[in-house]
Amino acid sequence: MKLGFIGLGIMGKPMAKNLLKAGHELVVYDIVTKNVEDVVQAGAVAANSGKEVAQQCKIVITMLPNSPHVKTAVMGDNGILEGAVEGSIIVDMSSIAPLASQEICKACQEKGVKMLDAPVSGGEPKAIDGSLSIMVGGDQKVFNEVYDILMAMGASAVHCGDIGAGNITKLANQVVVALNIAAVSEAFMLSTKAGVDPEKVFHAIRGGLAGSTVMNAKIPMIMEGNFKPGFKVDLHIKDLNNALETGHSVGAPLPMTSAVMEMLQVLHANGSGADDHSAIAKYYEKLADLEIRS
Numbered sequence: 001m002k003l004g005f006i007g008l009g010i011m012g013k014p015m016a017k018n019l020l021k022a023g024h025e026l027v028v029y030d031i032v033t034k035n036v037e038d039v040v041q042a043g044a045v046a047a048n049s050g051k052e053v054a055q056q057c058k059i060v061i062t063m064l065p066n067s068p069h070v071k072t073a074v075m076g077d078n079g080i081l082e083g084a085v086e087g088s089i090i091v092d093m094s095s096i097a098p099l100a101s102q103e104i105c106k107a108c109q110e111k112g113v114k115m116l117d118a119p120v121s122g123g124e125p126k127a128i129d130g131s132l133s134i135m136v137g138g139d140q141k142v143f144n145e146v147y148d149i150l151m152a153m154g155a156s157a158v159h160c161g162d163i164g165a166g167n168i169t170k171l172a173n174q175v176v177v178a179l180n181i182a183a184v185s186e187a188f189m190l191s192t193k194a195g196v197d198p199e200k201v202f203h204a205i206r207g208g209l210a211g212s213t214v215m216n217a218k219i220p221m222i223m224e225g226n227f228k229p230g231f232k233v234d235l236h237i238k239d240l241n242n243a244l245e246t247g248h249s250v251g252a253p254l255p256m257t258s259a260v261m262e263m264l265q266v267l268h269a270n271g272s273g274a275d276d277h278s279a280i281a282k283y284y285e286k287l288a289d290l291e292i293r294s
């Protein structure tokens, strides 16, 4: 099938390549021209705007940083809605505010265009091997229509509810991940400061109740002092900001999320905004004046 793909960054690029591998034709666009080159070399055709992408493809996928970027790409000048026709489908796989998804969907509906919010979890490694977890909001029939396309990029695609439900699910995911990295960092600082080799602690506890996907992914990076992203501190600030705003609007207090948000703010202020979110460990390393190293 001929598909559009807009936003070819850390996540979008490997996701687009997996769609090519699955046999789809791709028309792609990114505001940064060099981000397009790799995917074009893999077989995609470049377009000059979201409008041009939508004129050529009835299904357009977006993978952009945050709500304002998706609004610009969909509703802005030369955006997707200028090229889309009645019955076109936009699948926004970015992690954005659920209220923004609902607002963008409304603008789409006015043109007879259908939209799903379908953010992902799994990070760059799972984007590369096509095993992302995809959480989807919007019309069940539209979900069924694009299910096979989603499964070319993911290991699972779950319909969570109406438009915005995908991003609400993603916010829950991001709260769990942020708090888990903080918990792992705090615990490993305790054991390292008390004189036990973090490598031994990792091997001793990873198989028990304290073990987690986060611990398996992040502790090896932390022990190497490798904070190359991955998922950037600044993107996690964006997600926790959306979580706190959503929590406040529905009356769900998020005290632990607020605490970890302030840790991320410290990292951002200290020049670590572009580090991997495992840099939360650096916040603890500064507090305790010790690195978590084997």
Ligand code: NAD
Pocket: 006, 007, 008, 009, 010, 011, 012, 029, 030, 031, 032, 035, 063, 064, 065, 066, 069, 070, 072, 073, 093, 094, 095, 096, 120, 121, 122, 123, 124, 230, 231, 232, 235
């Ligand atoms: P990124 O910054 O690497 O990529 C975003 C891309 O969008 C860039 O290439 C940028 O040039 C392009 N872009 C921005 N505005 C545009 C516009 N108006 N039109 C066309 N292109 C535009 O970000 P990423 O890490 O790929 O993340 C994308 C989304 O996926 C974010 O919402 C993020 O929270 C989410 N996410 C990221 C990860 C991860 O590990 N990186 C994991 C899960 C979810």
